[in-house]
Amino acid sequence: MTEHTTCLIAGGGPAGMMLGLLLARAGVAVTVLEKHDDFLRDFRGDTVHPSTVRLLDELGLGERFAALPQSALDRVAFPLGGGRVVTVADFRRLPGPYRHIAMVPQWDLLDLLASAAGEEAAFTLRTGTEVTGLLREGGRVVGARYRGPGGEGEIRADLTVACDGRGSLVRREAGLVPREFPVGIDAWWFRLPGASEHVTALTPRVGLGRFLVVIPREDFLQVAYIGRKGTDRELRARGVEAFRADVAELLPELPDQVGALESMDQVKHLDVRLNRLRRWHTDGLLCIGDAAHAMSPIGGVGINLAVQDAVAAATLLAGPLRAGRADAGALARVRRRRLLPTVVVQLLQRVMEKLLAQPMIQGRRLGPPRPVLALVEHLPFLTAVPARLIGLGLRSEHAPGFARRRPARSPRAGGTDPAPGP
Numbered sequence: 001m002t003e004h005t006t007c008l009i010a011g012g013g014p015a016g017m018m019l020g021l022l023l024a025r026a027g028v029a030v031t032v033l034e035k036h037d038d039f040l041r042d043f044r045g046d047t048v049h050p051s052t053v054r055l056l057d058e059l060g061l062g063e064r065f066a067a068l069p070q071s072a073l074d075r076v077a078f079p080l081g082g083g084r085v086v087t088v089a090d091f092r093r094l095p096g097p098y099r100h101i102a103m104v105p106q107w108d109l110l111d112l113l114a115s116a117a118g119e120e121a122a123f124t125l126r127t128g129t130e131v132t133g134l135l136r137e138g139g140r141v142v143g144a145r146y147r148g149p150g151g152e153g154e155i156r157a158d159l160t161v162a163c164d165g166r167g168s169l170v171r172r173e174a175g176l177v178p179r180e181f182p183v184g185i186d187a188w189w190f191r192l193p194g195a196s197e198h199v200t201a202l203t204p205r206v207g208l209g210r211f212l213v214v215i216p217r218e219d220f221l222q223v224a225y226i227g228r229k230g231t232d233r234e235l236r237a238r239g240v241e242a243f244r245a246d247v248a249e250l251l252p253e254l255p256d257q258v259g260a261l262e263s264m265d266q267v268k269h270l271d272v273r274l275n276r277l278r279r280w281h282t283d284g285l286l287c288i289g290d291a292a293h294a295m296s297p298i299g300g301v302g303i304n305l306a307v308q309d310a311v312a313a314a315t316l317l318a319g320p321l322r323a324g325r326a327d328a329g330a331l332a333r334v335r336r337r338r339l340l341p342t343v344v345v346q347l348l349q350r351v352m353e354k355l356l357a358q359p360m361i362q363g364r365r366l367g368p369p370r371p372v373l374a375l376v377e378h379l380p381f382l383t384a385v386p387a388r389l390i391g392l393g394l395r396s397e398h399a400p401g402f403a404r405r406r407p408a409r410s411p412r413a414g415g416t417d418p419a420p421g422p
């Protein structure tokens with residue numbers, strides 16, 4: 001049986017759910033196919049940046065977002081030894097009411113978007129439904145094949161959007177191949193139980209050839225261990241005891257918590273990729289989010305860039321989709337709008353990896369270069385620059401007028417109304 005929708009979205013991650021919500025609010029019939037049964041997937045980052053918090057407020061979702069379990073991260077600081085700590089990125093210096101990164105479980109954010117989108121008549125979400133291929137007619141993509149709880153099927157669509165992440169099947173099927181940039185690091189994520197009075201801000205810890213970042217959460221610590229690319233097998237072969245010893249060396253004040261790490265199965269490997277498509281569209285198909293550009297975890301910007309892509313796509317395409325004219329020109333405008341912010345952040349991530357992460361995991365340095373630390377220590381206003389690049393990005397998108405709902409006041413908004421959109 002072949003069904004029809006106006007916009008078919010493959011993948012219900014941050015990009016897909018935000019795009020679905022916005023287009024549905026514009027009255028565009030939209031169907032999201034998500035292969036998982038729910039959003040309770042593996043850990044995939046929990047950072048919701050000020051640009052996204054502001055957007056949620058503009059969408060009238062500020063209060064619902066504020067009610068989610070979350071902790072606030074207002075700066076990134078490096079210990080210098082002897083109790084001295086130097087702040088390198090200070091989100092409290094950002095303009096506007098949102099001056100922290102909200103650490104919110106990604107599944108809670110996705111549930112919130114799904115529930116808001118579910119209030120729109122034009123929106124359909126099908127979970128447990130995996131896109132398995134594309135439908136083509138005369139070279140144009142006209143929808144997708146899927147496998148779902150009821151078996152296999154086809155959906156025809158005026159536009160298909162690949163939001164299926166860094167390993168995008170849709171992108172591959174469309175013959176789009178991203179350009180890969182060299183990456184020398186991988187990340188391993190795990191949790192340590194309980195909160196700690198020793199770790200109350202995002203805390204990088206560096207030892208010779210070892211480097212980790214601890215992110216305090218309400219009742220646990222989220223840890224990212226950064227190491228040399230391609231060493232996952234080696235790390236696992238050494239076993240959990242050796243890994244615990246590495247971690248304990250960097251977190252000597254948390255022996256019980258580190259001791260609670262029982263198995264390498266609790267340690268999730270992130271094969272860090274940094275890539276970008278040259279062209280984000282073909283006839284009838286557009287790629288956004290990780291499907292268009294996988295980001296390094298440096299700065300934790302992947303979720304927020306995916307959301308920003310979705311806002312730009314909805315802003316530029318809702319009108320053409322309603323008029324049945326989402327042609328190549330309209331699709332190309334999405335990439336043009338999002339290219340500069342993406343390129344700049346990826347460039348910064350590459351520089352940060354080279355200057356910061358690589359020397360630390362190679363044991364050549366125990367923190368950021370001394371001159372950089374001295375500079376931000378003496379000129380603290382400079383910490384606003386990385387805060388702005390991480391927290392707001394270069395071109396942070398506002399909710400389009402058609403998607404805005406009553407101007408909700410978030411408790412964090414300090415009584416300021418959201419900025420007007422385009």
Ligand SMILES: Cc1cc2nc3c(=O)[nH]c(=O)nc-3n(C[C@H](O)[C@H](O)[C@H](O)COP(=O)(O)OP(=O)(O)OC[C@H]3O[C@@H](n4cnc5c(N)ncnc54)[C@H](O)[C@@H]3O)c2cc1C
Pocket residue numbers: 010011012013014015016033034035036043044045046047129130131132163164165166168169170189268269270288289290291295297299300301302303304306
């Ligand atoms: C371990 C880890 C830690 C991370 N930490 C952070 C962080 O701290 N901060 C941050 O900003 N980013 C982080 N990221 C990156 C972040 O998760 C992504 O950049 C972001 O989620 C991209 O959003 P997206 O919607 O483009 O893709 P994704 O979030 O990858 O969503 C893709 C969706 O498509 C679905 N899907 C895939 N294939 C199909 C198919 N064939 N059919 C149907 N559905 C399909 C998937 O199930 C998924 O739900 C992390 C990633 C990982 C893996």
